[in-house]
Amino acid sequence: MTESEALDIIANQSRRVRDEWHFDWRSDAGHAAGALRLALRHAERPTLLAVVGGASSGKSTVFNNMLGGHPVSCVTAKGHATLGPIMAVCEKHRAAVESLLEEGELMPGFPAVPGDLAEEITGKTDGLYAVYHPLETLQDVVLFDLPDFTTEASAREGDITLALLPWFDRILIVVDHERWFDRQSISKLRAASSRYGQERLVLFNRTCEGELQDTDRQTLQAQADRLGAEGMVILEFRRGRGFCRFAPGTLDDALAFTQKPRPDRTGALRRQLTDAANDVLNQNEERAARLTTLEKNAHAAADRALPDEHGCMTSLMVADERKHLEVISRVLRVHDARQWMSNLSQRIGSALRRVPGVGLALPSAGKAPSAGDPNEADRTAVALAYAEGVARRQVLDIRRAVDNSDFWDEIRRWADLEPESFEFAWTESLRSDIERLARGMDDAISRWNERVDRECEGLGSNVKGAVGVSVLALAVVLIAVPGPVAALTLTSAGGAIGAALTKIAAAGGAGALFGKPLGRLSAALTEKLMGSPELDAVRDAAAAFCDRLAAFGRDRADAALREAQALVMRKNDPLAQALEAVRQVSESRS
DSSP states (O other), rough: OOOOHHHHHHHHHHHHHHTOOOOOOOOHHHHHHHHHHHHHHOTSSOEEEEEEETTTTSSSHHHHHHHHTOBBBOOSSSSOOOSSOEEEEEEGGGGHHHHHHHHHHHSTTSSSSEEOTSBBBBBOTTEHHHHHHHHGGGHHHHEEEEEOOGGGGGGGHHHHHHHHHHGGGGEEEEEEGGGGHHHHHHHHHHHHHHHTTTEEEOOOOOOOSOOHHHHHHHHHHHHHTTOOSEEEEEOOOSSSSSOOOOOTTTTHHHHHHHHOOOOOOOHHHHHHHHHHHHHHHHHHHHHHHHHHHHHHHHHHHHHHHHOOOOHHHTTSSSSHHHHHHHHHHTTHHHHHHHHTTTTHHHHHHHHHHSTTTTTOOOOOOSSSOOOHHHHHHOHHHHHHHHHHHHHHHHHHHHHHHHHHHHHHHHHHHOOOOOOOEEEEOOOOHHHHHHHHHHHHHHHHHHHHHHHHEEEEETTOHHHTTTOOHHHHHIIIIIIIIIIGGGGGGHHHHHHHHHHHHHHHHHHOOGGGTHHHHHHHHHHHIIIIIIHHHHHHHHHHHHHHHHHHHHHHHHHHHHHHHHHTTTTTTTTTTTTHHHHHHHHHHHHHHH
């Protein structure tokens, strides 16, 4: 991207830096880009000169007198009459200036409003009044009257003046008698003006009678020196209030100041624009690094509440199934070895009990849900309750990750913004998916039960009646065998299954299980049921349920992150590329 292209983008879009991304971007920086573009492209343009000063200092009177006494800028006894910029252009340059305004190359964001030399204009905060005159004394000067920038009563209008300051090659500073010795105002204006290499002339406007002493003149000269002014003019005392035409020759020195060759300010404008670009790009790089950490933590928070495959299988079982599984788990000492039963329910329930208003009832670790509860007998109702518990925990953990992040700490300090609050809420698609997956698990377990019954046909009643052979088979295969089922070999599974069945039989005093029935059950589990399509279907149904919860967590994390991501400039954004181009031009020149 060339410097010229970068200046076009920054001049027209720089407000996005503050309004969209909330960076600390000075309002005058965008205008500095526009002023630099104007200086580079239009070397033969007229000089831009502004009359500035405090409220009731006499700047509008000076402006009107420089225009031959035409009452263009409204002068009243009440201060702060000028609300927005007023521009006076010689007819000689009318076509050129109107072209610059139409093309947005002069003060973009301030559309031109036509005015008249006989009209008393107060100006607009969102427009640029333009009048045209035939005066030869100002034929190569575009003269501006700007609002007061020194008092809190006109803070908004003063911001306009300070924002537009980079455009002007020279400024006339009008200081009334009450502010002659105001060091603070003088220092503020010098600091703002010096940044842009502007030549300054100060006009001290007398508003009290009496002879001006030499000591006063010396003091005023010292004030002019503090302003970095090339000279000073003392406007003599006049009676009355409102607009007054000056005596001939009063502004000769001021008019001579306007006729000097225009200073080259491109270096000063580049420096200020580069400094502003560097500040924003550095802030953006730090913010992007914090965003990367936040993205990682938000997704990790969404994953922390997710169950594993076994957790999904057991949590999706209805009350009767879990009652048998808990009996078997106690025999196998699973609570001590793997804590499979209700492990996730405990953790979720503990977290949810700390969240006011959740009130979700989950099964406790030491007590199986009642088979008389219709909700606990319906797999869809169980699945919905379990999914909501996991989802609420995901939302809670994501919110903590966002609220406590370094990213939002920085945003709070600099932009006074807070992340948007969010809670869990069922959506139609999520509820529909959970219900569909619950029905899939129901079908898979039904097919598994049918397969177990076929393979264990003929086993004794001690095996099939007391516990339920399909539940026993599922418990042994999924719980008693250490490690993921998918990683088991038939040999390793066989030993574990045999040991588990022996332990169950011994603990239950079921001697009839020994011998052929026990061997047949062990063989059926190892040879017929391990790796069967029916077992795979149960595992796949549980995995699909876990995947849907994981997708919900990712989506919720992504939604929470979008607000943060919108506060970071992407490298491919044209404005970011323009700021980088400005920085590179500066580095190549240094």
